[in-house]
Amino acid sequence: MGIIETQGLTKRYGQVTALEGLDLVLDDGVTGLVGANGAGKSTLIKILLGLLGATQGTAQVLGHDIRAEGAKIRSLVGYMPEHDCLPPDVRAIDFVVHMARMSGLPPTAARERAADVLRHVGLAEERYRLMGGYSTGMKQRAKLAQALAHDPRLVFLDEPTNGLDPAARDDMLALVSKIGREFGISVLVTSHLLGELERVSDHVVVLDGGRLLRSSATTEFTSDTGLLLVEVLGEGDAQTAMGERLAAQGIACRPRGQLIEINAPGRADLHDLVRDTAVEVGVGLVRLAADHRRIEDVFREEAGHGPTV
Amino acid sequence: MAQPSEGRPGGVIHDIGYRPYTGPRQGTDAAARSLFVAGLLNAYGIGRSGKAKGLPMTLLAMMVVPAAIMVAVMVTLGLTEGFLNYGTYPVSLMLVIVIFVAAQAPVLFSRDLRSGAISLYLARPLSATAYALVRWASLFVAILVFIGLPVLVLYVGALTAEADVSEHTADFLAAMVGIVLLSAVLATLSGLVAAHTRRRGLAVGVTIIALLVSTGVVTAVQAITSEQGNETAGRVVGLFSPFSLVDGVQAELLGGQSSFQVPPDTVGWGLLYLVVCLAVIGAGLWLLVRYYRKQAGR
Numbered sequence: 001m002g003i004i005e006t007q008g009l010t011k012r013y014g015q016v017t018a019l020e021g022l023d024l025v026l027d028d029g030v031t032g033l034v035g036a037n038g039a040g041k042s043t044l045i046k047i048l049l050g051l052l053g054a055t056q057g058t059a060q061v062l063g064h065d066i067r068a069e070g071a072k073i074r075s076l077v078g079y080m081p082e083h084d085c086l087p088p089d090v091r092a093i094d095f096v097v098h099m100a101r102m103s104g105l106p107p108t109a110a111r112e113r114a115a116d117v118l119r120h121v122g123l124a125e126e127r128y129r130l131m132g133g134y135s136t137g138m139k140q141r142a143k144l145a146q147a148l149a150h151d152p153r154l155v156f157l158d159e160p161t162n163g164l165d166p167a168a169r170d171d172m173l174a175l176v177s178k179i180g181r182e183f184g185i186s187v188l189v190t191s192h193l194l195g196e197l198e199r200v201s202d203h204v205v206v207l208d209g210g211r212l213l214r215s216s217a218t219t220e221f222t223s224d225t226g227l228l229l230v231e232v233l234g235e236g237d238a239q240t241a242m243g244e245r246l247a248a249q250g251i252a253c254r255p256r257g258q259l260i261e262i263n264a265p266g267r268a269d270l271h272d273l274v275r276d277t278a279v280e281v282g283v284g285l286v287r288l289a290a291d292h293r294r295i296e297d298v299f300r301e302e303a304g305h306g307p308t309v
Numbered sequence: 310m311a312q313p314s315e316g317r318p319g320g321v322i323h324d325i326g327y328r329p330y331t332g333p334r335q336g337t338d339a340a341a342r343s344l345f346v347a348g349l350l351n352a353y354g355i356g357r358s359g360k361a362k363g364l365p366m367t368l369l370a371m372m373v374v375p376a377a378i379m380v381a382v383m384v385t386l387g388l389t390e391g392f393l394n395y396g397t398y399p400v401s402l403m404l405v406i407v408i409f410v411a412a413q414a415p416v417l418f419s420r421d422l423r424s425g426a427i428s429l430y431l432a433r434p435l436s437a438t439a440y441a442l443v444r445w446a447s448l449f450v451a452i453l454v455f456i457g458l459p460v461l462v463l464y465v466g467a468l469t470a471e472a473d474v475s476e477h478t479a480d481f482l483a484a485m486v487g488i489v490l491l492s493a494v495l496a497t498l499s500g501l502v503a504a505h506t507r508r509r510g511l512a513v514g515v516t517i518i519a520l521l522v523s524t525g526v527v528t529a530v531q532a533i534t535s536e537q538g539n540e541t542a543g544r545v546v547g548l549f550s551p552f553s554l555v556d557g558v559q560a561e562l563l564g565g566q567s568s569f570q571v572p573p574d575t576v577g578w579g580l581l582y583l584v585v586c587l588a589v590i591g592a593g594l595w596l597l598v599r600y601y602r603k604q605a606g607r
Contacts, residue, residue: 049432051605071337071434079432085425089358101343102433104334113330120327130358146429151330183327 002026003154003186004048008057011043011210018043020210022057026188030180032197032218033190035207041190042082044207045156049079062153075104078147078155078185082162085143088132092123092142095131096149103150110149117148120183121175137168144175148185155179157189161196169196176200227291228262230274234283241281249277261291337434341443344435348447352413361416368409369455372402376459380466387470395463395484396565399456399491400552403524406495409455411516414499415509417448422507422604431605441601445594449496456488480565487559490586494551495520497593504600523550531570543571544578548585557582 002025009022019040033041046052048061050070059066061073086095093114100110118127121141126134131142140160147155160176161169177200180187191197197204197218204221206213232242243260246253251273253262264270271288278285347356353369354362376398382388399406421427430440464481468474502519503512527550531543547553553569560567561579573579 046606051431053606071436074432075334075434077432079429081425081428081432083425083428085427085429087420087424087426089361090356094356098343098347099429099433101347102340102430102435104336104340104434105330106333106335106339107343109330109332116328150334184329 003028004031004059004061004188006048006057006059009044009047009054009059010056011040011047011052012055017210019047019054022210022212024205024212024215026203026205026215028186029202030177030187030189030200032201032204033188033207034192034194034197034204035190036192038209039192039207040210041207042158043210045079045158045188045190049074049077049156075150076153078150078152080143080147080155080157080160082158082190084139086131086134086139089130091128092118092131092134092145093127095142096127096145099146100149103152105150113149113151114145117145118142120148121145122171136163137165137171140164140168140172141175144172148179148183152185154186154188157187159190159192161191161193173200221293225291225293226263226265228264228270228274229256229287229289229291230260230262230285231258231287232260232278232281232283233286234281238281238283242278242283245277245281246274249273259287337436337439340433340435341439344430344440344443345447345450348417348444349451351416352447352451357416364412365409368405368412369458371405372409372455372459373462375402376462376466380462380469383466384470394566395460395481396487396556396559396563397568398460398463398484399488400556400568402459403552404521406452406456407517407520410452410495410499410520411513413451414448414496414503414516415506415512417444417451418500418503419507419509419512422504423509427601427604437601437605438598441598442594445496445500445597448500449492452496453489453492456492457485460484460488483559483563483565486563487555487565490558491551491555493590494555494586497590497597498551500597501593504597520551524552526550527553528569535571540571540574544573547571547573548582551589554582554586554589558586 004024004026006022006024009019009024010017011019022040022044033044035041043052047054048059048066050066050073054066062076064073064076066073090098096114096118097110100113101107105113115127118124121144123138123141123145126138131139134142140163144157144160147157157176161172164172173196176187176189179185180200180202189197189201198221201218203216204218205215230242232238234241239255239258239260243253243255246260246262251262251264251267251270253260253264255261262270262274267273274288275285350356353365421430431437435443460481464477467477498519499512499516502516503509506512506515527546530546531553534540534543534546544557547557547569556567556569557573558579559565561573561576562583573582
């Protein structure tokens, strides 16, 4: 049985449909929930937490029904909302202890867990500072810490990388991946940036306008396209020189940005040939890699339009 | 900005293994108790920034110091009769009480809404209804301590000065019942204002004006109507301020002394005052609960 299952889950606000007949079965591990803003990601999470009532349909989280056992679900699940949710005049350590207590941990355990999770998210020394003085990156970490404080079996992370600079974004994604793989806590993580989820999720669910566009393993999305990508460096226009020499040897290729895309399925000696050609042309071979499809390609093909990448 | 401690994954600090929690987990009643205690302490600035302690602690001192001085005078001069009045003490320090209530209700009712922390509370086992009621209970007890502590000081002082124990105990208990009612009414009204305004400054202003102006109007109208011999009108007006309302209950039903010009003079009026008191608390709580239940879906 999956950790999250929905059957015909529908949510309407008057005329507006936020979710339409959603049927999902999600297993352990890290699941990415992708969709443009307004695709219904946050609405789905709030329904699964029992905070919003569904208009139609049913759902179970960790085997508990969302209508009848909301409190039980909320005790087993952690939630990191998208928006600001930290009181500025409280120290991170006090806040996380308090939130652990709210989830039912006894006082001593709450203090130990709070110190532990704050260390795991990378707020070891800063935990004694008031959260009002935190940078966006630190706030996101504190929000994550409170979601993990009670050692949930599942966490909902709503746009955890929102507002972060590239370095902090990488750190946050590494943390998300670690929560799913090392901590043994299942993760449902949302993002409107497809490339991010490709890196950390085992499974990706694509929502578009409240409808399920696709739900499948990340590997299916990012399967091998059979193309080979080559990057070379050298004097003058090394890319063109290399491409022309390859074409002269009967290899189908074309430029793709700074790369050369080679389409020669079934040639076993292709790697050797590319290497030897590079030596002949006198250019440095920087990259020689199989081309993988990216989630955004799938999304673009299936939806006919894509969110920002 | 990449802080040194926000280092790359795999950094020294991060890589201590994760320990799952296998110990006991308590139910929602333990969480509610914890929220209640935390809220009560927060109302006095404890568990918040140092700055947050300034106002509530200063105000509490302003409440207790006059009582302490009265006790000192009483003990030194050996006065035991006619000097103390438990029931009127809160009304005489009304301004201090109003400032405390107005300033500290937003701590419990605006702060979580404004910071967004409410969504973290509601994503935990405690229901929105329980959250609203526990927050109210914290504010109620915070106000009760604020008003009740100086009266307790007076009572202990009177006993120290060897006053008549039974007489003072009866007066003290009657006054405390009134203080419990007053605290509940003030917590309900200020909590409602704070939850709906969200902005602390606005909530403080609205609460202070509402409480002071309503009491001022009651005093003024009662003065005018009693001059014209129309005491019924004065009694009806007395229903419109928390202070005159609870004062009426305390004076008529509990045998205390009134601080207002036209207190209820019959048990019927006293009961009406009591019913209005309870209705305000009941309706206010219902509105608060309804408001927080709506927050869950936001």
